[in-house]
Amino acid sequence: MSATVFQNARVVDPSRGKDEHGTVIVADGKILAAGADAQNQGAPENADIVDCQGHAVIPGLVDSRVFIGEPGAEHRETIASASRAAAAGGVTSVIMMPDTTPVIDDVALVEFVKRTARDTATINIFPAASVTKGFAGKELSEFGLLHEAGAVMLTEGRSTINNALVMRRALTYARDLGITIAHETQDPHLASSGVMNEGLFASWLGLPGIPREAETIPLSRDLMLAALTGGRYHAAKISTAMSAAAIARAKDDGADVSAGISINHLTLNENDIGDYRTFFRLSPPLRTEDDRVAMVEALKTGIVDIIVSSHDPQDVDTKRLPFAEAEAGAIGLETLLAAALRLYHNGDLPLMRLVECLATAPARLFGLPGGTLKPGADADLVLVDLDAPWIVRETDIRSLSKNTCFEGARMQGRVLQTMVAGRTVFTA
Helix, strand or coil: CEEEEEEEEEEEEHHHHHEEEEEEECCCCCEEEHHHHHCCCCCCCCCCCEEEEEEEEEEEEEEEEEEECCCCCCCCCCCCHHHHHHHHHHEEEECCCCCCCCCCCHHHHHHHHHHHHHHHHCEEEECCEEHHHHCCCEEECCCHHHHHHHHHHHHHCCCCCHHHHHHHHHHHHHHHHHEEEEECCCCCHCCHHHHCCCCCCHHHHCCCCHHHHHHHHHHHHHHHHHHHHHCCCECCCCCCCHHHHHHHHHHHCCCEEEEEEHHHHHCCCHHHHHCHHHHHHCCCCCCCHHHHHHHHHHHHCCCCEEEECCCCCCCCCHHHCCHHHHCCHHHHECCCCHHHHHHHHHHCCCCHHHHHHHHHHHHHHHCCCCCCCCCCCCCCCEEEEEEEECCCCHHCCCCCCCCCCCCCCEEEEEEEEEEEEEEEEEEE
């Protein structure tokens, strides 16, 4: 029997409401015990003993919005390289978006992702499948077959379904199968050729802006359709106070809805674009400081449920361009936890709530294993020094693409060890 004992740890497990000094015992890939009551249980024979020196042991992060280039754009990211980056960032499970070439809209491609992940990945990779065939927004994919093959989520990835009837049918069909539809909302006509948040700063830079209403109008439509159909709807990535208010109203009315936000929109604002820095060109765009603060409050109060990295690798050819011509997107797997810890260190969020949004809640929302240190669960966990200072340097990034918003940023908090099913997949 292989076993590891993490002694002298701060055990943080939102699934059981625990934040206490204790021990975590792992054996044969499972959690045997975790918490203060595990300190006097002894250790399995021949167990590896890790003195955590008071550092935190938390459930492995579950990132539900990760773009990977395989198949079709392996020069940007492969499943193997993404898994290495994830492990270094404390992420033990990801949901892979279907934005590949070709689009993941049939059983063969779902099986390709699962097979490639089994053979090359060091963490858990769960495929998502498209809502409509080829992202065309017209004909629904075969939800039942895709779900049966292993797709854990239906999503149109970066795209937004414009046809309300298609969206209604999708929510109804998915409801009958018990699948969640995660949808990014951006009205293409209102967004038009915009490249950053609409406002004074965009005018000052001379760049076309995207109004907040471009996000909130299609979101409001989706929330009404979710209430109409009873379908499970997840707003994949919201960024404005208006969107948070819409989600709050829908929840108050009893709709089965949830919402996510990217770590970029919780820790950065439009001013970070500075002198046309293309690594900060994102979709939705970085918003005002007032919106960022409102989103942190929405996360704190439970209106927003989860945090995602929205890891979106872009190569030099698509990023080293004038701001208006550069592709939107940034990588984020390796910096997700460290950037999120800014919210803990500055007092915006308790550590328990932060870990819940990064691990426990996404696992629960999408029906995935992990997100817990409960005895009997898979031993997907992270040992973290919450205070270790470090600087994000391009040369240290494990992703094949280097387009991080946090290049040169000073972080406080670093992953020391990541374990998946009891197997160590990263050590600092």
